Structure formats: C-alpha cells, structure tokens
Amino acid sequence: MSLSETYRETLILRLVEGMTGPEIAARTGMTHGSVRVNLHRGMEQLRAKLNAGPSRVRPEQEKS
Amino acid sequence: MDTGDNRTENRPPIESNDYLWDRSGEPDPEIQHLEALLERFRHDSPTPAFPEIVPERQWAFFPWRRRLFPALATAAVGIAAIVAVTLLVYRTKPTPSTLAGWNVSGVRGTLRIGQKTIGGKEGTSRLVIGQMLETDSQSRASLQADDTGKIEVDPGTRLRLLSMGSGLKRIALDRGTIHTYIWAPPGQFVVDTPSAVTVDLGCAYTLQVDDSGAGMVRTSLGWVGFKLNGHESFIPAGAACATRPKVGPGTPYFEDASAEFRSALARFDFEDTASRQRARDVVIVLSETRKRDALTLWHLLTRVDDQQRVLVYDRLSQLVPPPAAATKEEILRLDQPMLDLWWNELGFDDISVWRHWERSWAGTATPVREK
Numbered sequence: 001m002s003l004s005e006t007y008r009e010t011l012i013l014r015l016v017e018g019m020t021g022p023e024i025a026a027r028t029g030m031t032h033g034s035v036r037v038n039l040h041r042g043m044e045q046l047r048a049k050l051n052a053g054p055s056r057v058r059p060e061q062e063k064s
Numbered sequence: 065m066d067t068g069d070n071r072t073e074n075r076p077p078i079e080s081n082d083y084l085w086d087r088s089g090e091p092d093p094e095i096q097h098l099e100a101l102l103e104r105f106r107h108d109s110p111t112p113a114f115p116e117i118v119p120e121r122q123w124a125f126f127p128w129r130r131r132l133f134p135a136l137a138t139a140a141v142g143i144a145a146i147v148a149v150t151l152l153v154y155r156t157k158p159t160p161s162t163l164a165g166w167n168v169s170g171v172r173g174t175l176r177i178g179q180k181t182i183g184g185k186e187g188t189s190r191l192v193i194g195q196m197l198e199t200d201s202q203s204r205a206s207l208q209a210d211d212t213g214k215i216e217v218d219p220g221t222r223l224r225l226l227s228m229g230s231g232l233k234r235i236a237l238d239r240g241t242i243h244t245y246i247w248a249p250p251g252q253f254v255v256d257t258p259s260a261v262t263v264d265l266g267c268a269y270t271l272q273v274d275d276s277g278a279g280m281v282r283t284s285l286g287w288v289g290f291k292l293n294g295h296e297s298f299i300p301a302g303a304a305c306a307t308r309p310k311v312g313p314g315t316p317y318f319e320d321a322s323a324e325f326r327s328a329l330a331r332f333d334f335e336d337t338a339s340r341q342r343a344r345d346v347v348i349v350l351s352e353t354r355k356r357d358a359l360t361l362w363h364l365l366t367r368v369d370d371q372q373r374v375l376v377y378d379r380l381s382q383l384v385p386p387p388a389a390a391t392k393e394e395i396l397r398l399d400q401p402m403l404d405l406w407w408n409e410l411g412f413d414d415i416s417v418w419r420h421w422e423r424s425w426a427g428t429a430t431p432v433r434e435k
C-alpha cells in the first residue's frame with residue numbers, strides 16, 4: 001500500500017514537514033499549479049487507500 | 065522530480081480558501097488529524113540553505129519568451145527547408161561530367177579549358193558547350209565523344225564547342241590544327257572555320273587554320289564537304305582543299321599533282337588576277353591533269369566562265385566520259401542533277417549523301433564564284 005512517488009513527496013512536505021503549497025513550490029521548483037494538483041490528487045489517493053484498509057483514520061469514524 | 069500533471073498551467077490564480085494548499089479557509093478536520101499524527105516525524109534540524117531553484121517554466125514570468133519560441137521554431141524550420149532545397153538543387157544541377165560535351169584526355173603539356181588550366185596529371189577533363197579549349201605551343205590533347213568520334217588537338221590550337229545535339233555536333237576552330245576521326249552519321253559533325261564550314265561525310269581528316277583565318281583540309285578516309293555561302297567543295301580521301309577568308313573553299317585537288325598544276329590552281333582560286341591570267345591558269349591545269357585529277361576538273365566546271373567551261377568539259381570527258389543520261393548542253397548550263405550524275409562516274413562516294421544533307425540543312429547548291 002503506497003502512493004505514487006510524485007504525490008508522496010509533495011504530501012510529506014505538506015503533512016509531515018508542515019510546509020504550505022507556496023513553500024513547497026519554492027523548495028522544489030515546481031509551479032504552484034503542479035504542487036496544488038499533486039496535493040489534492042495525492043490526498044484523494046491517500047483517502048482511498050486508508051478507507052480500503054482495515055484501520056481507518058478518519059476522525060469521525062474513530063469517534064463513532 | 066516529476067512534476068505531475070501540469071495541465072493546470074492556464075488555470076486562474078489559486079484560491080485562498082484551500083486549507084490543504086496554504087491552511088487558509090475552513091480547516092479540513094481530516095487533514096488536521098493527519099498533520100497531528102505525522103508532526104512527530106517532522107525534521108527538527110534547520111533546513112539547509114539550498115540555493116533558490118529556478119522555476120521549471122519561466123515563460124510565466126517572461127511572456128515574451130512564450131512568443132519567441134514559436135518564432136524561433138518557425139525560423140529553424142525555414143532555414144532547414146532552405147538548406148534542403150539548396151542541397152537538392154545542387155545535387156540535381158548538371159555538373160560538367162553530365163553535360164553534353166567531349167571528354168578531354170591524353171593531355172600533354174598544359175592547356176586551358178574555359179578559365180581552368182589543365183595538366184596531364186589531372187586525368188580526364190570535360191569540354192562542354194560554350195567552353196573554349198586552347199593549347200599552347202607545346203601542349204596537345206585528345207577529345208572523345210562516344211556517339212561522335214575523336215579529335216586530336218595539336219599545339220597552338222584554339223577551338224570552341226558550339227553544340228552537341230543529337231542531330232548536330234558543332235565546334236569552331238579559330239586557329240591551329242585538329243585531326244578528326246568521326247563515326248557519327250554523315251552530315252552531323254560540323255566544324256566552323258573563319259573561311260568555311262567543314263561537314264563530315266563519314267571520314268577522317270585534318271583541318272588547319274592559320275592566324276589569318278585561311279584553312280586547309282586534308283582527307284585521309286571517306287570524304288569531307290567544305291562549304292561557305294554556296295561555295296562548296298567535296299574532298300575525297302587523299303585530296304586536299306584550301307580556303308580563304310571572304311573567298312571560301314578553293315578547288316580540291318590531289319596533293320601528288322604536279323607543282324605547276326597546284327600553283328596555277330592556287331592562283332585561279334585565290335588571287336585577284338586579270339581574266340587573261342585566269343585563262344592561262346586554266347590551260348595550265350588542263351595540260352597537267354591526270355585521270356584522278358578529274359576531281360579538280362569536275363569542280364572547275366562551275367567555277368570558270370562559259371568559254372573555259374567548254375575546255376574543261378572536253379578534258380574531263382577524255383578522262384571520265386559523262387553519263388549517258390547527261391548531254392553536253394545540260395552540263396554546260398550547269399544542270400545540277402546532270403553534274404551530280406557525272407560526279408558519281410568519277411569513282412568517289414555517291415553525291416546523294418551530300419545532297420541529302422544539303423536539302424535538310426542548307427538549301428540547294430548554287431554555282432560558285434564569278435570573278
């Protein structure tokens with residue numbers, strides 16, 4: 001269970017390192033548009049994979 | 065790094081209420097939860113001071129470059145097209161080796177073809193239409209065209225190639241000496257000289273032109289027609305014929321004729337002598353004539369006055385009787401078909417070869433000179 005490298009790197013910078021999209025673009029040299037697309041598509045993939053697995057991380061699910 | 069999908073380049077500026085993008089707008093609980101879970105893995109040492117990375121697509125910041133690229137691409141395609149067309153034209157342009165002309169080989173010494181100096185070490189060269197070939201006092205060369213023949217060029221010669229068509233191959237000999245061996249059909253190989261035109265009738269011959277434009281043709285095989293402005297001479301193998309500017313071809317003769325014969329004939333042909341001297345020269349020629357000199361007498365029939373023509377007729381009749389179909393009256397009034405019949409009795413080639421060429425190229429023959 002893994003994300004494609006393109007999305008994984010962008011999401012790590014956003015969710016782990018706490019950088020914003022503009023900061024990621026400045027660091028990686030990608031355009032703002034590319035960073036934004038990678039963030040959203042990577043997030044969709046991550047949600048799909050998390051929902052498909054046995055452990056769910058969605059807060060509302062944990063609460064329920 | 066792979067930049068992912070870049071199709072958003074033309075999208076409007078990024079909206080500011082996107083929490084995932086820049087934490088603006090309404091927070092997304094799911095993303096906040098992930099941030100909280102993953103924060104402990106955050107790199108806690110200072111970020112290295114990497115140099116600023118140049119944005120991957122600079123056109124957004126330099127719009128003129130977006131316009132420049134298509135222009136440069138168009139220019140590159142245009143230049144490539146020009147180069148391709150130039151190469152195509154260059155490769156298909158006739159080169160000297162493909163143009164109609166004569167191969168020049170056997171060069172001894174140094175000669176010129178056009179503006180180019182040719183030496184013996186350069187192998188085969190090419191003389192093409194419009195070019196001049198000139199040998200110096202020491203050089204010589206051999207010209208050959210597969211469908212025409214071979215020409216040996218002596219020292220001190222200048223010639224030009226005028227045409228090399230399928231029906232007519234023509235050169236001009238301005239001065240010097242050439243030896244021709246022609247296998248083209250009769251009438252197709254022609255040499256212009258300053259004082260006459262030589263027409264090959266299936267033969268080998270030597271043609272000389274001096275600096276004054278005077279010429280001499282000597283036939284060694286077959287026969288040659290020598291012509292200028294209606295003056296014409298037929299020179300069979302073993303015979304010779306001189307020509308002079310503004311006069312044209314003289315009377316052909318065999319060179320083993322007596323000296324008196326040849327001197328009298330040369331005065332008659334080319335010196336502006338009084339009619340009495342001309343009459344005396346004709347008498348000398350007639351008195352020195354052998355049977356084979358019927359060649360000369362046949363030509364004299366059309367070159368003497370009426371009184372002398374009777375003398376020439378009588379002497380030629382003694383050497384070679386006229387054809388039964390021709391009367392004396394017809395001959396004396398220079399009936400061309402009757403003259404042609406008598407020519408055919410002389411034992412040389414059939415004159416119809418010449419007449420065929422004349423009809424197709426130069427019109428009818430006319431009686432020659434009247435001084």
